[in-house]
Amino acid sequence: MADIVLDNVVKRYPDGTLGADHVNIEIADGEFIILVGPSGCGKSTTLNMIAGLEDISDGELRIAGERVNEKAPKDRDIAMVFQSYALYPHMTVRENMAFPLKLAKMDKAEIDKKVNDAAQILDLTQHLDRKPANMSGGQRQRVAMGRAIVRSPKAFLMDEPLSNLDAKLRVQMRTMVSKLQQRLETTTVYVTHDQTEAMTLGDRIVVMRGGVVQQIGSPQKLYDRPNNLFVAGFIGSPAMNFLPATLEDGVFRTSLGDLTLSDELRRNLEASDAPRELIVGIRPEHFEDAALVEEHQRPKGSVFTAEVDVLESMGSDKFAYFTVQGEQAMSDDLADLAADAGTADVPGGDAGTLTTRLSAASTATEGRSTEVWVDTSKIQVFDPNSGKNLTTREAAPVTA
Amino acid sequence: MATATATEPRRARSASSSGTADNKKLWWSIANLIVLLYALIPVLWILSLSFKTADTVTDGNFIPRAWTLENYAQVFAIDLFTSALINSIGIAIISTVLAVVIGTMAAYAIARLDFPGKKVLVGISLLIAMFPQISLVSPLFNIERAVGLFDTWPGLILPYITFALPLSIYTLSAFFREIPWELEKAAQMDGATPLQAFRSVIVPLAAPGVFTTAILVFIFCWNDFLFAVSLTSTTRSQTATVAISQFTGASQFAEPTGSIAAAAVLLTIPIIIFVLFFQRRIVAGLTSGAVKG
Numbered sequence: 027m028a029d030i031v032l033d034n035v036v037k038r039y040p041d042g043t044l045g046a047d048h049v050n051i052e053i054a055d056g057e058f059i060i061l062v063g064p065s066g067c068g069k070s071t072t073l074n075m076i077a078g079l080e081d082i083s084d085g086e087l088r089i090a091g092e093r094v095n096e097k098a099p100k101d102r103d104i105a106m107v108f109q110s111y112a113l114y115p116h117m118t119v120r121e122n123m124a125f126p127l128k129l130a131k132m133d134k135a136e137i138d139k140k141v142n143d144a145a146q147i148l149d150l151t152q153h154l155d156r157k158p159a160n161m162s163g164g165q166r167q168r169v170a171m172g173r174a175i176v177r178s179p180k181a182f183l184m185d186e187p188l189s190n191l192d193a194k195l196r197v198q199m200r201t202m203v204s205k206l207q208q209r210l211e212t213t214t215v216y217v218t219h220d221q222t223e224a225m226t227l228g229d230r231i232v233v234m235r236g237g238v239v240q241q242i243g244s245p246q247k248l249y250d251r252p253n254n255l256f257v258a259g260f261i262g263s264p265a266m267n268f269l270p271a272t273l274e275d276g277v278f279r280t281s282l283g284d285l286t287l288s289d290e291l292r293r294n295l296e297a298s299d300a301p302r303e304l305i306v307g308i309r310p311e312h313f314e315d316a317a318l319v320e321e322h323q324r325p326k327g328s329v330f331t332a333e334v335d336v337l338e339s340m341g342s343d344k345f346a347y348f349t350v351q352g353e354q355a356m357s358d359d360l361a362d363l364a365a366d367a368g369t370a371d372v373p374g375g376d377a378g379t380l381t382t383r384l385s386a387a388s389t390a391t392e393g394r395s396t397e398v399w400v401d402t403s404k405i406q407v408f409d410p411n412s413g414k415n416l417t418t419r420e421a422a423p424v425t426a
Numbered sequence: 427m428a429t430a431t432a433t434e435p436r437r438a439r440s441a442s443s444s445g446t447a448d449n450k451k452l453w454w455s456i457a458n459l460i461v462l463l464y465a466l467i468p469v470l471w472i473l474s475l476s477f478k479t480a481d482t483v484t485d486g487n488f489i490p491r492a493w494t495l496e497n498y499a500q501v502f503a504i505d506l507f508t509s510a511l512i513n514s515i516g517i518a519i520i521s522t523v524l525a526v527v528i529g530t531m532a533a534y535a536i537a538r539l540d541f542p543g544k545k546v547l548v549g550i551s552l553l554i555a556m557f558p559q560i561s562l563v564s565p566l567f568n569i570e571r572a573v574g575l576f577d578t579w580p581g582l583i584l585p586y587i588t589f590a591l592p593l594s595i596y597t598l599s600a601f602f603r604e605i606p607w608e609l610e611k612a613a614q615m616d617g618a619t620p621l622q623a624f625r626s627v628i629v630p631l632a633a634p635g636v637f638t639t640a641i642l643v644f645i646f647c648w649n650d651f652l653f654a655v656s657l658t659s660t661t662r663s664q665t666a667t668v669a670i671s672q673f674t675g676a677s678q679f680a681e682p683t684g685s686i687a688a689a690a691v692l693l694t695i696p697i698i699i700f701v702l703f704f705q706r707r708i709v710a711g712l713t714s715g716a717v718k719g
């Protein structure tokens with residue numbers, strides 16, 4: 027077990043691509059840290075540099091306080107779980123799991139004991155003498171985990187380990203990974219594409235984009251206080267709604283109507299010399315059916331009326347989708363997000379769709395106009411040019 | 427009642443489907459049998475000839491009327507043949523080893539590395555394989571006489587390697603492309619040195635391809651007649667195929683059919699041994715199961 031520090035780490039590929047650009051991450055001993063970001067943002071590159079499978083062009087990587095830039099993967103004492111599992115097809119499950127121990131020249135009895143223990147934990151005992159070719163995806167995945175945990179390494183690295191599993195199995199395995207990590211208390215760096223995995227597994231999340239770290243923080247922190255438009259749009263499902271807004275006469279003029287600002291927000295915006303044209307971000311759960319908002323709450327927000335396009339009742343609550351008239355929020359960050367999501371438009375689905383989450387008791391009906399209340403105290407405000415979050419006065423540092 | 431009617435047709439359908447499966451098997455068996463007969467009858471015919479006595483050799487009977495081992499005894503009585511057999515074995519094995527070793531390195535580079543001129547290299551090696559060998563015989567003859575390689579082992583091994591290399595590069599690079607190379611990284615993460623990773627993970631996976639190639643190359647060298655007959659002249663390096671062609675009968679006018687047949691049978695034995703020995707190592711689909719599936 028050990029802490030891992032990436033100190034201004036740069037990866038420049040021979041063709042000039044910057045795989046990682048001055049990445050600074052401090053991973054505490056025993057911490058479970060998640061790397062997320064759109065495809066090609068440098069997650070695997072970062073992970074492979076920690077592993078030693080990829081050279082570090084610049085900067086320093088320290089494991090347990092010791093510089094390891096020049097160390098071969100085998101000398102770093104780190105285990106890795108690959109997306110493709112990378113099991114040795116000519117070895118049985120037992121041999122696969124024993125392989126790292128054999129290389130470490132452990133004696134036979136001890137190897138047997140460790141392999142059996144790991145197999146017990148992963149429920150693989152009855153499969154120990156099978157070859158990987160004859161196993162299901164979930165079983166192979168567990169073997170890959172087993173091979174990583176048998177030798178109690180300083181850290182685990184996992185590159186989208188669950189992405190080849192079907193949805194149901196992925197949920198089971200996610201729980202297993204979480205329990206395993208809590209039990210072993212081994213420092214873990216985990217790469218994923220999956221929102222739920224990112225939010226539920228990690229102690230902290232690192233959001234990356236184009237090789238650059240955007241923000242590091244606990245899942246809740248990233249959700250509540252995103253540094254910029256990119257993080258705001260990336261974290262959360264369904265995604266945050268973004269609207270262009272003009273700050274005028276102390277209110278935001280938006281296509282939803284005028285939204286009031288809290289005094290604190292107004293002060294912050296004035297102090298930070300914010301431009302008049304802004305982008306406001308509102309999470310779906312900060313909307314409510316106006317009829318259900320208690321009287322004393324109402325002044326905290328604004329009310330608008332719109333026609334419900336689509337209504338999805340989830341039982342516990344209802345998702346109501348509205349079409350927003352007028353122009354859409356534009357920014358580089360949002361364009362990037364849309365490209366990753368596969369939609370050419372703003373995240374949150376189709377062009378100009380506003381996603382809201384209302385209480386189950388709401389009487390909103392498809393095709394009918396409904397009064398919707400917005401909790402304006404929860405609004406996030408962004409600079410459309412830099413993408414920076416202007417909601418709080420201090421420009422939040424990248425690291426929390 | 428309703429369930430009974432529902433199950434009836436289903437049972438009927440499953441019966442008919444297993445019927446078609448049986449039919450399919452039958453047709454496959456017949457097709458296999460035809461192919462087998464087509465390939466094996468000439469071999470069996472030669473086997474039968476090799477056991478016939480000199481007077482019954484032309485009687486056209488499939489099963490010899492009079493069995494004899496005379497032909498085999500005769501073959502070994504010829505000094506030429508024993509030494510030729512040794513030459514054949516030595517030359518074929520050395521050529522195979524060299525062609526496979528060089529081919530492995532070349533195929534590894536082609537499968538794993540990106541280097542300028544890769545396509546050209548593959549193209550040229552293909553070109554060599556297509557080159558008509560007969561057109562090289564007289565130049566090679568002259569060159570080898572000039573440099574003193576004529577009628578020596580290296581004199582045959584060199585052209586064999588030249589023509590076996592494209593074959594081995596081709597088959598090997600096809601095999602190598604199938605190896606999940608991420609395993610090499612996995613082994614390094616598991617604490618292996620690059621050499622250990624290669625030895626305990628990559629070699630076992632590459633072995634079937636290497637053995638398959640070795641068999642093909644060995645058969646190519648073993649069966650060659652053209653180079654062997656043109657580039658050798660004495661027992662120093664004459665190979666078995668050439669020796670057979672120089673068999674003479676008991677008298678000048680007698681056809682040595684029986685002994686040629688016996689020698690041909692003897693010549694196939696090393697190949698059969700070679701294939702059987704290596705086939706056990708060629709387990710098809712060995713690489714499956716390394717990745718997701």
Ligand SMILES: Nc1ncnc2c1ncn2[C@@H]1O[C@H](COP(=O)(O)OP(=O)(O)OP(=O)(O)O)[C@@H](O)[C@H]1O
Binds near residue numbers: 039044045064071072
């Ligand atoms: N060997 C290489 N040579 C040049 N560029 C590379 C190489 N490997 C990766 N890259 C580039 O570096 C960037 C980061 O790649 P990386 O594989 O780290 O992305 P990723 O975040 O893991 O993406 P994904 O989610 O799709 O796996 C990409 O733009 C990629 O094209």
Ligand SMILES: [Mg+2]
Binds near residue numbers: 071
């Ligand atoms: Mg990746």
